Amino acid sequence: GAVVSQHPSRVICKSGTSVKIECRSLDFQATTMFWYRQFPKQSLMLMATSNEGSKATYEQGVEKDKFLINHASLTLSTLTVTSAHPEDSSFYICSARGDGGGTDTQYFGPGTRLTVL
Amino acid sequence: DAKTTQPPSMDCAEGRAANLPCNHSTISGNEYVYWYRQIHSQGPQYIIHGLKNNETNEMASLIITEDRKSSTLILPHATLRDTAVYYCIVRALYNQGGKLIFGQGTELSVKP
Numbered sequence: 132g133a134v135v136s137q138h139p140s141r142v143i144c145k146s147g148t149s150v151k152i153e154c155r156s157l158d159f160q161a162t163t164m165f166w167y168r169q170f171p172k173q174s175l176m177l178m179a180t181s182n183e184g185s186k187a188t189y190e191q192g193v194e195k196d197k198f199l200i201n202h203a204s205l206t207l208s209t210l211t212v213t214s215a216h217p218e219d220s221s222f223y224i225c226s227a228r229g230d231g232g233g234t235d236t237q238y239f240g241p242g243t244r245l246t247v248l
Numbered sequence: 249d250a251k252t253t254q255p256p257s258m259d260c261a262e263g264r265a266a267n268l269p270c271n272h273s274t275i276s277g278n279e280y281v282y283w284y285r286q287i288h289s290q291g292p293q294y295i296i297h298g299l300k301n302n303e304t305n306e307m308a309s310l311i312i313t314e315d316r317k318s319s320t321l322i323l324p325h326a327t328l329r330d331t332a333v334y335y336c337i338v339r340a341l342y343n344q345g346g347k348l349i350f351g352q353g354t355e356l357s358v359k360p
Binding site: 137174177180226237 | 286290292346348351352
């Protein structure tokens with residue numbers, strides 16, 4: 132299967148700071164990328180969908196000004212958690228899909244564990 | 249997207265086949281059935297997907313009933329490394345960008 136990487140794998144920050152997470156598709160061009168969040172003992176929750184060169188579409192209840200998404204190229208998307216607070220501590224997972232339209236398989240990154248102190 | 253129903257947990261003996269059921273009674277004609285699994289503290293891993301025919305790959309087999317209202321993922325010879333949460337997801341191809349919406353999945357424990 133295709134490879135999706137995330138960086139960093141783990142980050143600890145102080146409350147009020149901003150954190151940027153990178154997501155890269157290593158061996159295919161990802162026209163669409165997705166960002167998920169997962170709290171302990173819970174399933175993945177979709178936060179937003181982004182298409183290369185377009186603004187991200189956020190799911191209901193997700194603050195777009197707090198979770199800034201940039202999908203500037205076909206292989207890179209970034210999620211910036213602005214003014215992070217302890218309640219933002221979570222496992223953030225990105226996913227990428229190729230340019231075969233809606234039929235392409237979606238592949239996931241390894242996740243980034245964010246801890247806000 | 250259509251919702252799916254899976255048992256919350258299952259056990260399987262190592263070396264035996266693991267059969268994971270999924271109900272998707274409201275599936276639409278253009279929706280595929282996808283299976284992913286998530287090993288603890290990792291990102292989900294794609295396993296297999298299908299529309300109406302049975303599918304097999306190096307990881308698993310997918311059996312979809314003729315009416316498409318349910319499916320079964322089969323791991324033919326389960327190993328301890330197959331212990332994970334398995335998600336059955338019905339995905340709309342083009343509506344809403346074909347998003348994958350995760351349910352609670354089945355936590356499979358493979359025991360020695």
